[in-house]
Amino acid sequence: MTTQSLKGQVAIVTGSVKNIGRAIAIALAREGAWVVINARSQSEQMAELVNEINQFGDGAKAIGIAADISSVAGAKLLIDESVKAFGKIDILINNAALRRHTPFAELEWEDWREVMGTILDGAYLCSKAALPYLKESSMGSIVNFGGLSAHTGSKERAHVVTAKMGLIGLTRALAHDLSEFGITVNCIVPGLIDTVRGESAGSGTPEHHGKNKTLFGRRGTTEEVANLVEFLCGPKARYITGQTIHANGGAYLA
Numbered sequence: 001m002t003t004q005s006l007k008g009q010v011a012i013v014t015g016s017v018k019n020i021g022r023a024i025a026i027a028l029a030r031e032g033a034w035v036v037i038n039a040r041s042q043s044e045q046m047a048e049l050v051n052e053i054n055q056f057g058d059g060a061k062a063i064g065i066a067a068d069i070s071s072v073a074g075a076k077l078l079i080d081e082s083v084k085a086f087g088k089i090d091i092l093i094n095n096a097a098l099r100r101h102t103p104f105a106e107l108e109w110e111d112w113r114e115v116m117g118t119i120l121d122g123a124y125l126c127s128k129a130a131l132p133y134l135k136e137s138s139m140g141s142i143v144n145f146g147g148l149s150a151h152t153g154s155k156e157r158a159h160v161v162t163a164k165m166g167l168i169g170l171t172r173a174l175a176h177d178l179s180e181f182g183i184t185v186n187c188i189v190p191g192l193i194d195t196v197r198g199e200s201a202g203s204g205t206p207e208h209h210g211k212n213k214t215l216f217g218r219r220g221t222t223e224e225v226a227n228l229v230e231f232l233c234g235p236k237a238r239y240i241t242g243q244t245i246h247a248n249g250g251a252y253l254a
Helices: 019-030 044-054 072-086 109-134 158-181 207-211 222-233
Strands: 010-013 034-039 062-066 091-094 141-145 184-190 244-247
Touching: 010 019, 010 072, 019 034, 019 044, 019 091, 019 222, 034 044, 034 072, 044 062, 062 072, 072 109, 091 109, 109 141, 109 158, 141 158, 141 222, 158 184, 184 222, 222 244
Parallel strands: 010 034, 010 091, 034 062, 091 141, 141 184, 184 244
Antiparallel strands: none
């Protein structure tokens, strides 16, 4: 007999229709959390994932909310609709990101702001909007998602590297600010994970993927990253906050 460690918790996972975000949503749901799936727009992928989770049984519940979390209105919509559906928020996973490749000489202000808005502004806006509800939870948790290239550097990713490194600072600052409410704030940095890259990420293998090799001789799975999220949001991790935790098979030793 297994005990669901997140039974009764409500979790929001931004950018969760595919890859790591999808695996996180499934892992949290299997541990008993009611899950909010998020993407910029409604899609067949979102509907399929919501339906898949709702078929788990044992009280599993999921809804999909389309919202652009890079805007104040979009982040507020996501939080408000989540509370309307489930009545509270206990867990916020700031996973939404754009993985663009653009030479710095060609990097326009609009491109810089779009990436910064989704990754860094989005984490700020969602955390700020969710704070009143997280404060009411006895298990309040925020998990931000960094990136390996923010620590190793990478060609043609100045906007992504900067935004992801900014999340490290946000994590440490929020850990201090929110500790009085019992809210844990941590950052996971996945690296060399087996994911499907979209067209917006550019073609080919990112430079830092070629330069770094894992000690295990394989890429990590999205489920392995999701397992770490599950732990950080659970009752056994309440003394862990303000940390940057790398999940990269030893490709980068922090």
